[in-house]
Amino acid sequence: MADPGGSRPVTVSDVQQLVKRKDEIEAQIKAYYELLGQKGVGMTEPLVDAEDFPRGDIDIYEVRTARHNIICLQNDHKALMKQVEEALHQLHAREKEKRARDEAEALAEARSQSQPQAFARVNAVTPGSPASISGLQVDDEIVEFGSVNINNFQNLQNIATVVQHSEGRPLSVTVIRGGRKVHVGLTPKRWAGKGLLGSYLLRLFENRDFNVSFYPLLFQLQYHSLAEMTIVWKTIKLKFVPAFWTLIWFGNFPTCFC
Numbered sequence: 205m206a207d208p209g210g211s212r213p214v215t216v217s218d219v220q221q222l223v224k225r226k227d228e229i230e231a232q233i234k235a236y237y238e239l240l241g242q243k244g245v246g247m248t249e250p251l252v253d254a255e256d257f258p259r260g261d262i263d264i265y266e267v268r269t270a271r272h273n274i275i276c277l278q279n280d281h282k283a284l285m286k287q288v289e290e291a292l293h294q295l296h297a298r299e300k301e302k303r304a305r306d307e308a309e310a311l312a313e314a315r316s317q318s319q320p321q322a323f324a325r326v327n328a329v330t331p332g333s334p335a336s337i338s339g340l341q342v343d344d345e346i347v348e349f350g351s352v353n354i355n356n357f358q359n360l361q362n363i364a365t366v367v368q369h370s371e372g373r374p375l376s377v378t379v380i381r382g383g384r385k386v387h388v389g390l391t392p393k394r395w396a397g398k399g400l401l402g403s404y405l406l407r408l409f410e411n412r413d414f415n416v417s418f419y420p421l422l423f424q425l426q427y428h429s430l431a432e433m434t435i436v437w438k439t440i441k442l443k444f445v446p447a448f449w450t451l452i453w454f455g456n457f458p459t460c461f462c
Contacts, residue, residue, distance in 0.1 A: 213298065214291045222288045229281045236270045236277070243267055247274065320347040322380055323357040325406045333402020335462075338390045340403060344379035360407050360460040367392045367400050367462045392462075401462040 240246055243262045251264050258264050322345035329336045347354065350366040366375070375390045392400035 214294045216295065219288065219291045219295065222284060222291060226281065226284050226288060229277050229284065233274055233277045233281070236274045239270050240267065240274075247271055320378075321354045322347045323352075323354050323408055324349070324360065324363065325408055326379070327404035327406040329404075330397050330402035332395075333397055333399075334391060334393055334395055335401040335403035339388050340377070340379075340390065340401075341381065344381050344386070344388075345408065346377065346379050346405070347385070348376070348378035350375045350377070360405055363405060364460055364462060371400055399462050404461050 243266070245251075245262060245267055251259055251262070251267060253259055324346040326335075326340055326342055326344040326346070329340055329342055346363075349363050350370060352362045352366055356362070371392050371394075373391065375392065377388045377390050379386050379388060390401060394400065395402065
């Protein structure tokens with residue numbers, strides 16, 4: 205029989221057994237009430253006469269036994285109904301969780317299928333910069349930057365080149381923000397700070413774990429020139445030093461300042 209308070213999850217079969225037991229108890233209670241009715245008494249009528257002698261017109265033992273059994277069965281019925289209620293609650297709660305989980309998985313799958321792959325993430329945005337004024341936000345994942353997309357993206361120099369060639373002209377940028385696709389209009393231009401946008405972009409590698417661990421290392425490329433490159437060291441783990449020099453060698457800088 206089901207044990208709603210136990211460790212085993214309640215099943216539909218458990219609930220069906222509880223309901224079957226409930227029906228059996230109700231049938232027994234009904235039978236005992238019918239027996240009392242045949243004797244002409246109920247649950248409260250006295251079993252003695254006016255002189256306090258046992259009544260001679262009924263079977264006292266049979267009536268008392270029937271009354272006792274009815275009380276016991278009613279207590280069992282009450283406890284069983286509580287078990288049924290708890291079991292149904294668990295079933296409905298589990299079904300609700302499963303439905304919510306299935307909907308979340310379906311939504312995530314639909315988004316992953318409908319959204320293009322991101323190739324860069326906004327690492328930082330300088331307040332008051334063109335990027336900040338245009339609405340670009342930290343952690344925005346870039347899926348399209350002007351003419352650059354996942355199909356033709358090679359490294360962040362591609363974005364730097366687009367920015368340089370688009371000074372004073374609006375750029376269409378598409379990002380993923382909070383799981384949704386957002387379009388941002390950027391106009392690279394000179395301002396009080398450095399760069400034409402005032403934002404750090406972080407390249408996204410296929411291995412996102414490597415990217416997250418590499419985050420503390422910040423490469424600031426000013427004016428998109430290797431000669432003018434300034435490397436700002438914050439924190440770096442020793443195991444990523446070889447990877448860093450590999451990136452430098454092939455020119456695939458993990459972050460750039462635009």
